[in-house]
Amino acid sequence: MKQIKIDPITRLEGHGKIDIFLNDDGEVENTYFQIPELRGFEQFCVGRPVEELPRITTRICGVCPEAHHMASAKACDAVFHVDPPPTAKKLRQLLYNVFFAGDHTTHFYALGGPDFIVGPSAPASERNILGVVKKVGLEVGGKVIEMRKRTQAVLKVLGGKQTHQVTSLPGGVSKGITQEEAKEIEQHCLWFVEFGKFTIQAFNDIVLKNQEYVDLILSDAFAHKTYYMGLVDANNRVNFYDGMVRVVDPEGKEFVKYSPNEYLDNISEHVESWTYLKFPFLKKVGWKGLVDGKDSGVYRATPLSRLNASDGMPTPFAQAEYEKMYSTLGGKPVHATLATHWARVIELLSAAEMALDLVRDPEITGTNIRTIPTEIPTEGVGIVEAPRGTLTHHYTTDAKGMVTKVNLIVGTTNNYAPISMSINKAARGLIKKGVEVTEGTLNMIEMAFRAYDPCFGCATHTLPGQMPLIVRIHDTNGEILDEIKRN
Amino acid sequence: MAKPKLALYWAASCGGCEIAVLDIHEKILDVAAAFDIVFWPCAMDFKYQDVRAMEDKSIDLCLFNGSIRNSEAAEIAHMLRAKSKVVVAFGSCALEGGIPGLANLTTKEDILRVVYKDTPSTVTQNGGVYPQTHSKMKEGSIEIPELWETVKSLDQVIDVEYYVPGCPPQPEQIWAVIEHVISGRPLPPKGSILGATDKTCCDECPRDRKEKKIKQFYRPFEIQTDPNECLLDQGMVCMGPATRSGCGALCTKANMPCRGCYGPPPHIVDQGAKMVSALASVIDSTEPEEIERILDQIADPMGTFYRFSLAHSILRRVEKV
Numbered sequence: 001m002k003q004i005k006i007d008p009i010t011r012l013e014g015h016g017k018i019d020i021f022l023n024d025d026g027e028v029e030n031t032y033f034q035i036p037e038l039r040g041f042e043q044f045c046v047g048r049p050v051e052e053l054p055r056i057t058t059r060i061c062g063v064c065p066e067a068h069h070m071a072s073a074k075a076c077d078a079v080f081h082v083d084p085p086p087t088a089k090k091l092r093q094l095l096y097n098v099f100f101a102g103d104h105t106t107h108f109y110a111l112g113g114p115d116f117i118v119g120p121s122a123p124a125s126e127r128n129i130l131g132v133v134k135k136v137g138l139e140v141g142g143k144v145i146e147m148r149k150r151t152q153a154v155l156k157v158l159g160g161k162q163t164h165q166v167t168s169l170p171g172g173v174s175k176g177i178t179q180e181e182a183k184e185i186e187q188h189c190l191w192f193v194e195f196g197k198f199t200i201q202a203f204n205d206i207v208l209k210n211q212e213y214v215d216l217i218l219s220d221a222f223a224h225k226t227y228y229m230g231l232v233d234a235n236n237r238v239n240f241y242d243g244m245v246r247v248v249d250p251e252g253k254e255f256v257k258y259s260p261n262e263y264l265d266n267i268s269e270h271v272e273s274w275t276y277l278k279f280p281f282l283k284k285v286g287w288k289g290l291v292d293g294k295d296s297g298v299y300r301a302t303p304l305s306r307l308n309a310s311d312g313m314p315t316p317f318a319q320a321e322y323e324k325m326y327s328t329l330g331g332k333p334v335h336a337t338l339a340t341h342w343a344r345v346i347e348l349l350s351a352a353e354m355a356l357d358l359v360r361d362p363e364i365t366g367t368n369i370r371t372i373p374t375e376i377p378t379e380g381v382g383i384v385e386a387p388r389g390t391l392t393h394h395y396t397t398d399a400k401g402m403v404t405k406v407n408l409i410v411g412t413t414n415n416y417a418p419i420s421m422s423i424n425k426a427a428r429g430l431i432k433k434g435v436e437v438t439e440g441t442l443n444m445i446e447m448a449f450r451a452y453d454p455c456f457g458c459a460t461h462t463l464p465g466q467m468p469l470i471v472r473i474h475d476t477n478g479e480i481l482d483e484i485k486r487n
Numbered sequence: 488m489a490k491p492k493l494a495l496y497w498a499a500s501c502g503g504c505e506i507a508v509l510d511i512h513e514k515i516l517d518v519a520a521a522f523d524i525v526f527w528p529c530a531m532d533f534k535y536q537d538v539r540a541m542e543d544k545s546i547d548l549c550l551f552n553g554s555i556r557n558s559e560a561a562e563i564a565h566m567l568r569a570k571s572k573v574v575v576a577f578g579s580c581a582l583e584g585g586i587p588g589l590a591n592l593t594t595k596e597d598i599l600r601v602v603y604k605d606t607p608s609t610v611t612q613n614g615g616v617y618p619q620t621h622s623k624m625k626e627g628s629i630e631i632p633e634l635w636e637t638v639k640s641l642d643q644v645i646d647v648e649y650y651v652p653g654c655p656p657q658p659e660q661i662w663a664v665i666e667h668v669i670s671g672r673p674l675p676p677k678g679s680i681l682g683a684t685d686k687t688c689c690d691e692c693p694r695d696r697k698e699k700k701i702k703q704f705y706r707p708f709e710i711q712t713d714p715n716e717c718l719l720d721q722g723m724v725c726m727g728p729a730t731r732s733g734c735g736a737l738c739t740k741a742n743m744p745c746r747g748c749y750g751p752p753p754h755i756v757d758q759g760a761k762m763v764s765a766l767a768s769v770i771d772s773t774e775p776e777e778i779e780r781i782l783d784q785i786a787d788p789m790g791t792f793y794r795f796s797l798a799h800s801i802l803r804r805v806e807k808v
Contacts, residue, residue: 062503160741
């Protein structure tokens, strides 16, 4: 038995690690994708005042603190049985959609995009944001930096801080916006919508007009037939902030639609002794291991999953692209993991359009932004869509609102089983007897998980410089048989 | 001349420090131009072996974020110490344990029990399964690091030259530190706090503080506060008086009380003790019983006064009795 290690692939709660075992025929026997870290928020949030959790759980992830801030605030609303005034809800949603547009931008241009824009087999030293800029022009690099700059500026106004927001609390938000601030944010949002359209166009020109890429997207090595999950509004359209969780089966038929407080009837988590991360699955289908299909409770919660689980987008330009995606890829649902990149740019545009609608709403500058809770706090669940998947916060408190229990099912965690399966399938498809394992092979395996934009996916493609990866192949005695360096 | 070498690393952290570095926006290109970035797992694909292969003291500047709470992070910290001339504890977690340090209010056993057994969505088979450092699978062995009982700050594990506070450090402060290094100006004495100022958060706060005596404490969800008056004067527990300045009082400007992420002010070792003395001076009573009654209104003093600094405080952790 030979063993290949990829360590670290860096960050979910820190880091990630892949082990690939080869049998004596040189074929993949099995793969293990391990998460080596645990911080224990579920336990150390106990004893804290519940209204502090929107400010504590942001530290689960500094890449998407907005998602935890919102899920936590919604769980707090539920704990106190309080409904925030319309202006407060709209301010939260405005913040959230602006965040979504910015977050998806980072992934598309810096992390996942380089595989397509520069090409999956291009030299590793070019497969990064600078390579993207070289390919599509310096102006684009400037636009991406400007997009981040503008989204962070809006987040600071609405959230108090651009990272680790503080303004959402039980019953509403601590701070409204003035007419002047709304005007300024509107200008930013207009820019975001144009940037979203530009990104869709770039995806069309670079990826869709290249048959090789379309074939790669649709290739079997990158497909899994699973259930799909996403939050939907009353019309079953994608919603990032609010609504019901809808799950469709591998044929695209609605399997279940549940409200946040019914999540325990629908989601369970499986524990393995070789990793710190748990594997969520659909309770009513059951855990059958790391396998796809209708009989396995494995589901996916990604941008593509949200589109698969919905009947459409809430905004017109994104809706047109939604229709185009499904007609191009052969109808719903799409199982091709790499199509997640397409879904992500559609969501980017939709988030920008939503933000523009919200900031133009006359209620957005209202001054009634808090409902002071009056009922005795008990228990509550808050669910939002994080960019990387459905995010669930569940709190129980004593009568004073001091936390007694916390349960969290975090964005990327939903996809732990499918990511593991995608790595396995890609490795099996690419590592074959007598075929040399090259740097390109390793990148193709990494592409399988990068499509999920897992928090640990930040690993590979950002700044200038070399991007080496060392993989060692060991025999059963631990002797190094081969070493592949990506440089 | 060869460019100075820069390394960035995250241990037990959230990634917010990395985002804060990116939030210097176009100036990140100046950083890339001024330094040879030799290790940055978040943004670039370097592996541990690359760092191991470097000569001792060959990295000029290492910005290390995150607290230390498992064997792997400790190992990397020791390795980066050996390879680096200057190590900076970057952000609250590296500086003083940060929010992950709240785990020192509980135990490793309780964390494992809650996460892998008690949480209502977790399926427990055969009495429950805990992650093991070494797993023997049918194909071979795989390992994960050992979780520590106690969360530590970086300087409790390795020697550290400088500290940059904040959760996260504010981008303009990060840029000021980096610009200083790029300029080649002499570095301050070892042990200095960089990227912050020498007063308290109250000095940066635009609210009007009258140091009113208070009889009643409120929690943030309970009342609407006046936007111009000091939050503490209004009975809101605000860590401003016990917190170093440098963030620009962002939270109080957003009508939320400070939670102390910039750490204790100059010459103060224990932020929680400083906050207790700050509160003692504003309570409107001289009767011990009444003082106790008023202080009892403060929800979760430990988790509030030591929100970011527990691991590095005099207490370090709470022992279960």
